[in-house]
Every structure is written in C-alpha cells, then in structure tokens.
Amino acid sequence: MLQISLERDAGRQGRPVYRQIADQIRAQIAVERMTAGSRLPPIRELARELRVNRDTVALAYEELARVGVVEATVGRGTFVAGGSVVPGAELAPFEPALSPLAERLLEIERSRPSFGSAREAVPMHALIPDPALYPADAFRRVLNRVLQEGGPELLLYGGPQGHPRMREALAARLRGEGIDTDAREQVLCHGASQGIALALRLFADPGDAVALEEPTYNNVLATVSGLGLKAVAVPMSEGGLELGALERVLERPEVKLLYTIPTFHNPMGTTSSLAQRRALLGIAARYGKPVIEDAYEMDLRFEGRRVPPLAALDTDGLVVHLSSFSKSLFPGVRVGALTVRGRLVDALLALKQASDLSDAMPLQAALAEFIESGAYARHLGKLRRVLRARRDALLEALEEHMPDGVRWTRPEGGYQVWVELLEGIDTSELLTDAVGAGVLFAPGALFNHDGRPSHCLRLTFALADERALRRGVAILGEVVRKRGAVAGRRADRIHI
Amino acid sequence: MLQISLERDAGRQGRPVYRQIADQIRAQIAVERMTAGSRLPPIRELARELRVNRDTVALAYEELARVGVVEATVGRGTFVAGGSVVPGAELAPFEPALSPLAERLLEIERSRPSFGSAREAVPMHALIPDPALYPADAFRRVLNRVLQEGGPELLLYGGPQGHPRMREALAARLRGEGIDTDAREQVLCHGASQGIALALRLFADPGDAVALEEPTYNNVLATVSGLGLKAVAVPMSEGGLELGALERVLERPEVKLLYTIPTFHNPMGTTSSLAQRRALLGIAARYGKPVIEDAYEMDLRFEGRRVPPLAALDTDGLVVHLSSFSKSLFPGVRVGALTVRGRLVDALLALKQASDLSDAMPLQAALAEFIESGAYARHLGKLRRVLRARRDALLEALEEHMPDGVRWTRPEGGYQVWVELLEGIDTSELLTDAVGAGVLFAPGALFNHDGRPSHCLRLTFALADERALRRGVAILGEVVRKRGAVAGRRADRIHI
Numbered sequence: 001m002l003q004i005s006l007e008r009d010a011g012r013q014g015r016p017v018y019r020q021i022a023d024q025i026r027a028q029i030a031v032e033r034m035t036a037g038s039r040l041p042p043i044r045e046l047a048r049e050l051r052v053n054r055d056t057v058a059l060a061y062e063e064l065a066r067v068g069v070v071e072a073t074v075g076r077g078t079f080v081a082g083g084s085v086v087p088g089a090e091l092a093p094f095e096p097a098l099s100p101l102a103e104r105l106l107e108i109e110r111s112r113p114s115f116g117s118a119r120e121a122v123p124m125h126a127l128i129p130d131p132a133l134y135p136a137d138a139f140r141r142v143l144n145r146v147l148q149e150g151g152p153e154l155l156l157y158g159g160p161q162g163h164p165r166m167r168e169a170l171a172a173r174l175r176g177e178g179i180d181t182d183a184r185e186q187v188l189c190h191g192a193s194q195g196i197a198l199a200l201r202l203f204a205d206p207g208d209a210v211a212l213e214e215p216t217y218n219n220v221l222a223t224v225s226g227l228g229l230k231a232v233a234v235p236m237s238e239g240g241l242e243l244g245a246l247e248r249v250l251e252r253p254e255v256k257l258l259y260t261i262p263t264f265h266n267p268m269g270t271t272s273s274l275a276q277r278r279a280l281l282g283i284a285a286r287y288g289k290p291v292i293e294d295a296y297e298m299d300l301r302f303e304g305r306r307v308p309p310l311a312a313l314d315t316d317g318l319v320v321h322l323s324s325f326s327k328s329l330f331p332g333v334r335v336g337a338l339t340v341r342g343r344l345v346d347a348l349l350a351l352k353q354a355s356d357l358s359d360a361m362p363l364q365a366a367l368a369e370f371i372e373s374g375a376y377a378r379h380l381g382k383l384r385r386v387l388r389a390r391r392d393a394l395l396e397a398l399e400e401h402m403p404d405g406v407r408w409t410r411p412e413g414g415y416q417v418w419v420e421l422l423e424g425i426d427t428s429e430l431l432t433d434a435v436g437a438g439v440l441f442a443p444g445a446l447f448n449h450d451g452r453p454s455h456c457l458r459l460t461f462a463l464a465d466e467r468a469l470r471r472g473v474a475i476l477g478e479v480v481r482k483r484g485a486v487a488g489r490r491a492d493r494i495h496i
Numbered sequence: 497m498l499q500i501s502l503e504r505d506a507g508r509q510g511r512p513v514y515r516q517i518a519d520q521i522r523a524q525i526a527v528e529r530m531t532a533g534s535r536l537p538p539i540r541e542l543a544r545e546l547r548v549n550r551d552t553v554a555l556a557y558e559e560l561a562r563v564g565v566v567e568a569t570v571g572r573g574t575f576v577a578g579g580s581v582v583p584g585a586e587l588a589p590f591e592p593a594l595s596p597l598a599e600r601l602l603e604i605e606r607s608r609p610s611f612g613s614a615r616e617a618v619p620m621h622a623l624i625p626d627p628a629l630y631p632a633d634a635f636r637r638v639l640n641r642v643l644q645e646g647g648p649e650l651l652l653y654g655g656p657q658g659h660p661r662m663r664e665a666l667a668a669r670l671r672g673e674g675i676d677t678d679a680r681e682q683v684l685c686h687g688a689s690q691g692i693a694l695a696l697r698l699f700a701d702p703g704d705a706v707a708l709e710e711p712t713y714n715n716v717l718a719t720v721s722g723l724g725l726k727a728v729a730v731p732m733s734e735g736g737l738e739l740g741a742l743e744r745v746l747e748r749p750e751v752k753l754l755y756t757i758p759t760f761h762n763p764m765g766t767t768s769s770l771a772q773r774r775a776l777l778g779i780a781a782r783y784g785k786p787v788i789e790d791a792y793e794m795d796l797r798f799e800g801r802r803v804p805p806l807a808a809l810d811t812d813g814l815v816v817h818l819s820s821f822s823k824s825l826f827p828g829v830r831v832g833a834l835t836v837r838g839r840l841v842d843a844l845l846a847l848k849q850a851s852d853l854s855d856a857m858p859l860q861a862a863l864a865e866f867i868e869s870g871a872y873a874r875h876l877g878k879l880r881r882v883l884r885a886r887r888d889a890l891l892e893a894l895e896e897h898m899p900d901g902v903r904w905t906r907p908e909g910g911y912q913v914w915v916e917l918l919e920g921i922d923t924s925e926l927l928t929d930a931v932g933a934g935v936l937f938a939p940g941a942l943f944n945h946d947g948r949p950s951h952c953l954r955l956t957f958a959l960a961d962e963r964a965l966r967r968g969v970a971i972l973g974e975v976v977r978k979r980g981a982v983a984g985r986r987a988d989r990i991h992i
Contacts, residue, residue, distance in 0.1 A: 016784035016812065055749055059784070095813055096786035098843050099701040099752070105846035106839070131648035139651075140643040143858075147636040152627035155635075155828035190686055194852035205595040206702035206724050219853070226850040228702050228724075253551060256595070288512035288555075290592035316512065317591055332651035334856045343602070347594050350601035354722040355851075356690035357715070360830045362639075363856055 002028065002041060006050060017052055021060035026069055029080055036082040040070060105226045111451060113428060113443055116435040122472030123463040125440035127266065127327070127415055130463050133386060134330045135379045142375070143366040154361050160352040161345075162188025162337075163364035169371040170323065170337050177298065178312035179321065181339055187348040190359055192296050192324035192336040196259070197223050198351050199292045199320045199338055204229050204256040211249045211258040213241060215418075215447030215456070217266045217294070220259060233449045234258070236265070238409060240272030243279055250287045257290045262310060264297040264414030267447045267458035271412060274307055285316045292320045299328040299380055301413035302388040317341050325367060327415065328380060334359070335367050387415065393466035394459065394473065401477030403484060408459075415462040422484055426453040430483050439475040498524065498537060502546060513548055517556035522565055525576055532578040536566060601722045607947060609924060609939055612931040618968030619959040621936035623762065623823070623911055626959050629882060630826045631875045638871070639862040650857050656848040657841075658684025658833075659860035665867040666819065666833050673794065674808035675817065677835055683844040686855055688792045688820035688832040692755070693719050694847050695788045695816045695834055700725050700752040707745045707754040709737060711914075711943030711952070713762045713790070716755060729945045730754070732761070734905060736768030739775055746783045753786045758806060760793040760910030763943045763954035767908060770803055781812050788816045795824040795876055797909035798884040813837050821863060823911065824876060830855070831863050883911065886957035886965060893966045897973030899980060904955075911958040918980055922949040926979050935971040 004024045006017055028034050040046075043061065047054040061078050064070040072078045098106070115125055147154060161167065167183040174181050189195045196219075204210050206228030212220065214233035224231045232249050235242045241260065249255055260280070262272045272280075284291045293310040311321035321339040338348055370376050394417060398408055408419045419441075421427065427443040434441060444454025459476075461469055500520045502513055524530050536542075539557065543550040557574050560566040568574045594602070611621055643650060657663065663679040670677050685691045692715075700706050702724030708716065710729035720727045728745050731738045737756065745751055756776070758768045768776075780787045789806040807817035817835040834844055866872050890913060894904055904915045915937075917923065923939040930937060940950025955972075957965055 016781050018784060053747070053749075095838055095840065096699060096753075096784060098839070099697065099699050099704070101701050102698050102843045102847060105850055106843050109842070109846045109849070128653065131652060134648040134651050136643070136648040136651055140640065143643070144636065144640045147632070147639070152630040152632040152826070155630050155632055155826035156627060157624065157822075157827040190852045191854070197851055201595065201722075202598050203592060203595050205597050208595070219850070222846075222850045226697075226847060251549070257592075285512050288514060288592060326653075330648070330651040331653040331854065332857050334852075334854075342591055343594070344591065346605070347598045347602050350605045350718075351598060351722060353605070354601055354715070354718045355693055356686045356830075358687070358827065358830075360856060360859060361828050363859075 002034075002046070004046075004050060006052070018056045018059035018063065021046075021050070021052075021057060022063045025060065025064060029069055034080050036080050038080050040078040040080070042077060101226055101228055105222060108222045108225060113431055113446060115431075115440050120438055121435060122439045122468045122475065124459045124461070124469070124472050124476075125442045126463055127460050128462055129327055129330060129383075129415070130386075130465075131330070133383055135375065136330075138375055138379075139329075139333075139366065139370055142369050142373070143362060146365040146369050147362055150362070150365060154365060156361070157358040158361035158364070159358055160187070160349045162186070162359055163361050163368060165368035165372075166335065166364040167337075169368045170339075173299075173371070174311075174321070174323070174339060177306075178308045179339065180312075185339055185341055185345060187338045187340065187345060187352060188359060188364060189336045189338060189352060190356065191326055191331070191334045192294065192322055193219060193223070194355070195322045195324070195336040195338050196220055196292070196294065197227065198348060198355065199322060200224065200227060200229060200257070200259070201351055202320070202340075202344065202347055203290050209252070209255045211246070211255050211289075212449065213260055213265070214449055215267050215444060215454075216259070216449075217261065218442075218446045221449060230254075231449050236268060236270075238268070238270050240265075240270070240276045241280060243276075243283060246280065247283050247286075250283055250289045255289065257292060258284060259292040259294065260310075261294045261296070263295060263307065264300065264411055264416070266296075266414075267416055267442065267444075268418040269409045269411035269414060269416045270418070271304075271307055274313075277307065277310055277313055281310060281313055281316075281318070284318050288318075290318050290320060292322060294322045296322065296324040297327050297414040298323060300384065300387065300415070302384040302391070304412040311339060317344075320344070328383070329367070329370075329376065333363055333367055335364055384413075387413075387461065390461035390464075390466055390469060391417070394461045394469045397470045397473035401474050403477070403481055406480065415460045417459045417461070419457050419459055421455045421457070421480060423455050425455045425480070425483055427455060427457040428453060430457070430479060433479045433483060434476060437475050437479050439472040439479070441476065498530070498542070500542075500546060502548070514552045514555035514559065517542075517546070517548075517553060518559045521556065521560060525565060530576050532576050534576050536574040536576070538573060597722055597724055601718060604718045604721060609927055609942060611927075611936050616934055617931060618935045618964050618971065620955045620957070620965070620968050620972075621938045622959055623956050624958055625823055625826060625879075625911070626882075626961075627826070629879055631871065632826075634871055634875075635825075635829075635862065635866055638865050638869070639858060642861040642865055643858055646858070646861060650861060652857070653854040654857035654860070655854055656683070656845045658682070658855055659857050659864060661864035661868075662831065662860040663833075665864045666835075669795075669867070670807075670817070670819070670835060673802075674804045675835065676808075681835055681837055681841060683834045683836065683841060683848060684855060684860060685832045685834060685848060686852065687822055687827070687830045688790065688818055689715060689719070690851070691818045691820070691832040691834050692716055692788070692790065693723065694844060694851065695818060696720065696723060696725060696753070696755070697847055698816070698836075698840065698843055699786050705748070705751045707742070707751050707785075708945065709756055709761070710945055711763050711940060711950075712755070712945075713757065714938075714942045716790075717945060726750075727945050732764060732766075734764070734766050736761075736766070736772040737776060739772075739779060742776065743779050743782075746779055746785045751785065753788060754780060755788045755790065756806075757790045757792070759791060759803065760796065760907055760912070762792075762910075763912055763938065763940075764914040765905045765907035765910060765912045766914070767800075767803055770809075773803065773806055773809055777806060777809055777812075777814070780814050784814075786814050786816060788818060790818045792818065792820040793823050793910040794819060796880065796883065796911070798880040798887070800908040807835060813840075816840070824879065825863070825866075825872065829859055829863055831860055880909075883909075883957065886960075886962055887913070889962035890955065890957045890965045890969065893969035897970050899973070899977055902976065911956045913955045913957070915953050915955055917951045917953070917976060919951050921951045921976070921979055923951060923953040924949060926953070926975060929975045929979055930972060933971050933975050935968040935975070937972065 940952035
C-alpha cells in the first residue's frame with residue numbers, strides 16, 4: 001500500500017533515511033492515498049521491506065506522531081490521525097537528537113524565573129557585584145603593563161595549573177586565612193563555576209550522588225544535573241547544615257562528597273560557627289567523604305570575627321577549598337582556584353587539561369600584580385564599607401516595611417539576605433506582583449533541589465544602592481502585605 | 497583479641513573510622529600483640545563488634561593489605577603477614593577516593609611521552625604557534641583601547657554566548673568560507689578544547705560511544721575518556737576517513753556522533769577532497785548522526801585551493817562547526833567558537849552556563865576589534881608566508897635525509913607533517929634515541945586510540961625555523977637509519 005523509495009546514498013541533498021520515510025508517508029496521507037484511521041504497516045514489516053534498521057522506521061513513526069499526522073496505540077499499532085493535513089506542509093526542520101543530559105539542562109534553563117525587562121525595577125535579585133564599584137581603570141593599567149613586560153610568552157598556553165605568580169599570591173592570601181598551603185597546591189580555573197564542575201568530577205562519576213545543601217546556589221544544581229550526578233538534599237538552618245541529616249546522607253555509599261558554602265551562604269547569607277564546622281568535618285571524616293568548601297565570598301567580611309575556613313580545620317586532607325574573585329573584584333577576570341593536596345593536584349590538572357587545556361595567562365598575571373601591589377586590598381576596604389552601608393540600609397528598611405511574622409538573616413559579609421515570609425505564600429507567584437510593582441528578588445524555589453514552591457526569598461544588596469534598596473523594600477513590603485492578605489483569606493477558606 | 501577503640505565524633509583531630517581501625521590493628525601487630533600468620537577476625541564479626549558498617553572494616557583490611565601488613569586469601573580470611581613491621585611507621589597519608597574517570601585521566605596523563613628537558617633539541621614535537629610570530633604588541637594596544645572604551649560593563653559576566661561583536665566578526669569570516677550563518681548561531685567558548693567537550697556533551701551522554709578518526713588529535717581522546725564516553729576508531733588514509741568503515745560505525749545506535757578534522761588534519765596534515773566530504777555527509781545523513789567539524793587551522797592555508805568546510809555543504813543541520821584562534825593568532829586569547837542552528841544553540845548555551853557561566857569579555861572584544869581593523873588579516877598574510885617557507889624547508893630536508901621507503905604527507909596549510917617510517921620501527925622507542933640526539937617529534941602511538949605502537953610520527957614546523965628544521969631532520973635521518981638497521985636485523989632474525 002505504501003510507496004516509499006529511498007535515496008540511500010543521499011550525498012549533498014540527502015536527508016536522513018527516517019526523514020525520507022516520514023516525508024513520503026506524510027505526502028501519501030496528504031494526497032489521501034492513506035485515509036484517517038487506516039493502519040500503517042508494523043515497524044518490523046516495513047523495516048524488512050525497505051531493508052533498513054527497525055529503529056529507523058520507529059524514528060519515522062515517532063516524528064509523524066509528534067506532528068500529529070499519525071497516532072500510536074500501544075499493542076494495536078500506528079494509525080493515520082483524523083483531521084485535515086495541509087498538503088505539502090513541511091515537517092519541522094531536521095535536528096540531530098540531543099543527549100538526555102543536554103535536554104535536561106535545556107529544561108532547567110527554561111524553568112528559570114523571568115524577571116521581566118522592567119528597567120525601572122529595583123534589582124535585588126542578582127548576585128553580581130556593582131559595576132560602579134569595579135576598579136576598572138586601575139586593573140586595565142596593570143593588565144597593559146604585564147602584557148608589555150610579559151611579551152609574547154604570556155600569550156602561550158599557560159599549562160593547566162595557571163600562572164605561578166597568581167598561585168603564589170593566592171597561597172599567601174589563603175595562609176592569611178589559616179590554611180597551610182603553598183603555590184603548588186593551587187589549581188587555577190576559569191571562575192568558581194568551572195571550579196565546582198572540576199571538583200565534582202574529581203570524586204563523582206555520572207550516576208553517583210553528591211550531597212548539597214538545601215537551599216543552595218542554584219547554578220550548582222544545573223552543573224550537577226548536567227554531569228549526570230544525583231543531588232541529595234541536606235536541609236539548612238540558620239546555624240548551617242542539619243548535622244543529623246548530614247550524617248544519614250554521607251553514610252550512604254553512593255554519596256561521594258559534600259558541597260557546602262559555610263561562609264556567607266548563598267542564598268541564606270549565614271555563616272556557620274566554629275563548633276558547627278568541627279562537627280561537620282568530624283562527620284565527613286567518619287565516612288571518609290571529601291568536602292568541597294565554596295568560599296566564593298571569603299574576602300567580603302565587613303562585620304564580626306572571622307571563622308576559620310573548613311580547609312584550615314581539616315586534618316584529613318578531605319577539604320577541597322574553592323575561591324573566586326568574581327564577587328570581590330569583578331566577574332570578567334574569570335579567575336577561580338581550587339586548593340588541594342597530593343594526588344588530587346595531579347588529578348585536577350588532568351581534568352582541567354581535558355576540559356579546556358589552559359586559562360588566559362594575561363588576566364591571571366594582571367590579577368597577581370594587582371594583589372601584590374596592594375591595589376586589591378585597597379579595593380576590598382572600599383567595597384566592604386559600601387556593602388556594610390547597603391546591608392544596614394536593607395535591614396533597616398526590612399524592619400520598617402515588613403509585616404509582623406516575617407524573618408530575615410543578618411549577613412556579616414557578602415551580598416545576600418534570606419527573607420522568610422509567612423507560610424502559605426509562594427514567592428514565585430509573589431515575584432509576578434513584585435515585577436509589576438517595580439522590585440526584583442530571587443524566589444526561594446530557585447534554590448530548592450526540586451524547584452518546589454517556597455515561602456522564602458533572597459534579596460541582594462549588590463546592584464542597588466542604599467536609596468534604591470529602601471525604595472525596593474518599601475515596594476516589596478506593600479506587595480507582601482497584599483499577597484499575605486490573599487493568602488490569609490485562602491488559608492481561612494481551607495480551615496472552614 | 498583485638499583491642500580497638502573508635503573516636504566516632506572525631507572532630508578536629510578526627511581520622512576516618514576505617515583509618516582508625518587500620519592504624520590500631522597495625523599498632524598491635526607492631527608490638528607483637530598479633531604475630532605473623534595469626535588470623536584477623538572476619539569482617540562481618542569485627543563490624544558487628546565495633547558497630548560499624550562492613551565496608552568500613554573491609555576498607556581497613558584493604559589498606560593494611562596494600563601496605564603489606566596483612567595478606568588476604570579468598571575464602572580463607574585475612575592473616576598477619578610475615579616479615580618485620582617497623583613499630584610506629586605511618587600508613588600513607590589519607591586521601592579521599594578519586595572517581596574512576598578521574599583515575600583514568602590521571603593514567604592518560606602519566607602515559608604521555610616524555611620529551612626530556614634538552615634545551616638544545618629541535619622542537620618538532622609541539623603544535624604551538626611560534627611566539628616570535630605573535631602580534632603581541634598590536635593586540636595589547638587593542639585590548640587596552642577596548643577596556644578604556646568599554647569601561648566596567650565589559651568586566652561583568654558576559655553571558656554564555658559571548659561578546660556580540662566577536663560573534664558578528666566570526667560569522668562574517670565563516671560566511672567567507674561559504675557557511676550560511678549569522679551572529680546568533682555562534683556560541684563562543686574558552687578555546688577549541690572547551691568547544692570539543694561541549695559539542696560532545698551536546699549529543700553523547702556518559703556510556704555512549706563517539707566515532708573518532710585514527711590517528712586523531714590526542715587531547716580529544718583524553719576529553720572523550722574523561723566524559724565517560726567510548727571512542728570508536730575509524731581509520732584514516734591520506735584521502736580522509738575510510739568511508740566503508742565510517743558507515744559500519746555510524747550505523748551502530750550507540751555511536752552518537754562523528755568528530756573529524758577534514759582540513760589540515762591533526763596529526764596527518766592532510767585535507768580531504770570535496771567528493772570525500774560529500775560522501776561523508778551522505779553517510780552521516782543516512783543515519784542522522786551529527787558531525788563535529790574541527791576547523792582549528794582553517795585560516796592557515798598557504799597553498800592550493802580552498803575546499804569548502806563540511807558546514808558549507810551541510811543541508812541537514814548535522815554539522816557542528818568548531819573554530820579557534822589558538823593556532824592562527826596565539827593560544828592565550830582563549831577564543832573558540834561553535835557554530836550551530838536552532839535548538840542546538842539553546843542547548844549549547846545551557847551546557848556552557850553549567851560549565852563556567854561566561855568567558856572573559858575583554859579578550860573577545862579585543863579580538864573582534866583586532867579582526868575588524870584588518871590587523872588579523874595582515875597577521876595571517878605574514879604567518880602564512882612564514883609557514884610556507886618552513887614547510888618547504890622541512891619537506892626538502894626530508895627528501896634529502898630520509899632513507900628510502902620513508903613516506904610523508906604534503907600539507908597545504910597548518911603546522912604538521914605525518915611521516916611513515918618502515919614497518920617494524922616503533923617511533924615511541926625511536927623518540928628516546930631522538931631526544932638523546934637532539935630532536936623532538938610526536939610518536940604516532942600518541943594519536944592511536946589505544947596507544948599501541950606506531951611506525952609513524954608527527955613533525956611540526958611550528959616552533960622551529962627553517963634552519964632548525966633542516967638541522968632537526970638531518971639528525972632525525974641519522975636516528976632513523978640507525979634504528980632501521982637494528983629493526984632490519986631483528987626482522988632478519990625473526991625470518992630465520
């Protein structure tokens with residue numbers, strides 16, 4: 001009944017065989033050689049007749065089903081669908097099949113919240129340092145100088161470990177934090193994000209599980225997914241990870257590591273205590289599980305006493321320390337670093353080499369010079385003063401404008417405050433109101449592993465100055481009150 | 497008999513439980529509380545007694561066996577080994593377990609050939625453009641200017657797709673190659689190496705297979721391994737991929753894509769014909785398998801007529817085109833690019849985002865300006881003249897110094913020549929002689945999927961100038977003659 005002729009040696013104008021099959025069946029349906037309800041030959045039979053693989057025919061039928069030309073019924077077969085088919089209408093342009101992991105990442109991207117494009121809205125959603133505070137000109141001059149002095153050699157592949165001077169400069173800073181390390185134990189990378197991916201791959205293969213805080217940095221969830229790893233949630237409280245839950249997760253053999261942000265947590269803004277850190281390391285040591293310590297905002301403390309990083313307390317070689325200059329200088333420098341020992345250095349170098357060979361040496365050399373000259377320290381001094389003033393303005397405004405029962409954290413550094421609204425408010429829904437009213441925030445669902453609704457939200461004092469923060473929180477207070485009233489009424493109805 | 501006390505809440509000084517067990521057993525053997533030949537308690541029993549997981553005890557026993565303190569006999573149990581045990585001697589420092597894929601990458605790194613550190617040796621082994629030819633100063637001035645004009649905004653995260661001006665400049669160049677594309681279809685990346693990893697992940701998940709040429713670019717073998725993919729070899733001849741073999745590989749459902757270097761192949765230096773390219777695309781189309789076209793040296797043709805890239809011949813949206821400036825400008829610019837269509841753009845952006853968020857915009861903006869100003873074209877003109885002269889010198893020297901029966905390719909662009917010695921010579925062994933004599937090359941085994949011996953080698957005219965190339969080939973000729981005589985004698989013996 002079906003008349004199909006295949007151009008197997010398709011050459012220049014060739015289409016994949018399954019597309020040729022799908023196109024010809026569709027054409028015959030269009031001219032009513034096949035009518036609605038009539039049955040397509042079984043896959044096996046057509047495959048034999050055309051001398052092609054069964055998968056090829058199956059793919060053709062799937063494509064036809066996808067565009068609604070046929071309908072497949074399990075166990076019964078595939079039938080021409082009812083309804084009109086436009087003669088000559090084209091199938092969607094051919095695209096090669098994406099891998100399931102790439103499809104999953106696409107899905108994650110699609111589910112990111114939309115912040116609209118309201119130019120006037122107060123930007124309290126983004127964790128991006130304020131360009132108005134970048135020492136752009138000073139850095140440019142340093143970069144120009146190191147390129148002049150370094151000459152062409154600085155434009156070679158620099159090797160996977162990164163520029164020696166930058167590793168020296170970083171090791172010196174880390175020793176200042178109490179970490180016993182040197183330049184040989186630093187592996188520089190292309191921003192902290194690449195550092196996270198490399199550190200995960202150091203211990204976990206696709207199919208393995210990794211323990212992550214919940215809530216946690218949203219991009220790490222995408223990175224974990226994209227690598228084919230399973231994220232296991234360990235709940236956060238203001239004091240840090242819940243240790244009982246951590247123990248139950250780390251004892252599972254399929255869980256290969258813990259990723260944690262102990263200082264100026266993202267999204268919570270909290271810092272765990274020394275006692276909490278020691279307890280966490282004790283649990284990790286008991287099960288021999290490595291800990292990735294994301295210290296991306298370590299240079300941004302503007303209040304209170306420093307708590308030693310996990311890497312300074314680690315006596316078992318379990319901690320991989322991750323640092324970054326994206327939040328303390330600017331993201332465009334793309335310098336992150338992993339601090340590890342022994343074989344882990346070699347393994348990281350092999351992973352880095354297989355990922356992108358080498359970073360751009362000019363930027364690393366310039367950053368080293370910028371640090372050594374004291375310019376970075378001066379910049380940090382100024383930045384911390386600005387951040388403290390912004391945090392104060394934000395907390396005061398929250399005090400003034402938030403309804404009773406709303407709680408928030410008090411960060412001693414970094415850029416973010418975690419706000420807990422009344423239960424029953426879904427902050428993803430609230431965001432729609434907020435965008436309309438002129439204020440942006442990051443809804444808590446973004447930081448949940450499964451994206452489930454949350455009554456929490458993250459506010460940043462990164463891009464907005466004090467005046468804007470006060471205005472933003474006043475607007476947010478209004479939005480919360482309105483939505484809270486509605487939520488209250490809904491709750492009433494439920495109770496009746 | 498065994499006395500073991502565990503510090504479970506190990507805290508600051510804590511060691512993993514398995515290490516505590518291993519250490520204490522070892523201590524008791526050292527003081528001869530346990531003597532050679534005595535049996536350790538069964539794993540199950542000790543685990544129950546200590547109230548720990550059986551895996552923990554098994555790990556302790558494995559560690560003790562590893563350092564030779566005990567011996568395990570399947571089915572019989574674990575026994576204290578004979579021989580002296582130094583009291584108080586430490587076990588190896590604790591290190592968390594690497595993932596199997598990280599271990600595999602370490603293994604690959606360890607198996608790379610050693611080129612010694614002979615400073616005087618003629619460097620014909622590396623595919624790195626000559627720093628003496630970098631337009632370092634001109635680029636520095638452009639970079640300084642774009643940073644001055646761009647200000648702090650250029651130091652923000654640039655987004656995963658890359659700088660719009662750079663994408664425009666690249667799209668214009670690609671249109672010049674006959675590829676119908678625009679700026680929206682370019683996804684910039686951190687060098688071609690990252691581009692390869694991203695393109696592989698677009699279509700292949702861990703466990704999947706990918707078709708690669710053999711011989712092929714050695715780093716792609718490490719990248720494939722590190723991603724948990726299986727490499728399936730398709731043999732190369734001078735004309736390109738063997739098409740019959742390609743067809744048999746691409747029809748296998750677990751093979752998700754083909755990675756190929758059709759122009760100035762690495763390591764062979766060859767360029768496939770238009771007919772060969774059309775046939776290759778026909779086969780890929782027949783099975784709907786995407787093709788990654790690595791065009792890393794596309795700007796380096798110094799002789800003969802341009803053959804259209806696969807991407808210019810592709811009518812099915814199957815080709816992912818990869819370009820780079822590492823070989824035509826300098827590696828330190830770290831700008832590569834993938835050219836794709838439709839959903840593939842979005843999927844690549846999601847993958848790039850999950851890998852490292854964003855590249856460094858200053859370098860991309862400077863490269864765009866460098867191209868638009870005509871400086872890149874002027875640089876290419878000069879570079880091509882130099883490369884042609886070097887290639888000529890290399891080929892002449894080969895003609896003069898190589899024994900009869902040795903064959904080599906004649907590249908029309910790029911940096912590399914493939915030399916086929918007499919069968920029976922293992923060029924990995926030959927390298928030892930060559931390093932001693934003062935010349936470096938890349939042995940063919942490096943480019944074989946399984947690293948098996950090869951009688952071929954790659955010579956580059958990248959870092960060595962004409963004079964050095966002539967000297968290097970003269971030395972190599974001597975080395976080959978000597979080794980050939982030995983190989984000949986060996987072959988004789990075998991035949992007798």
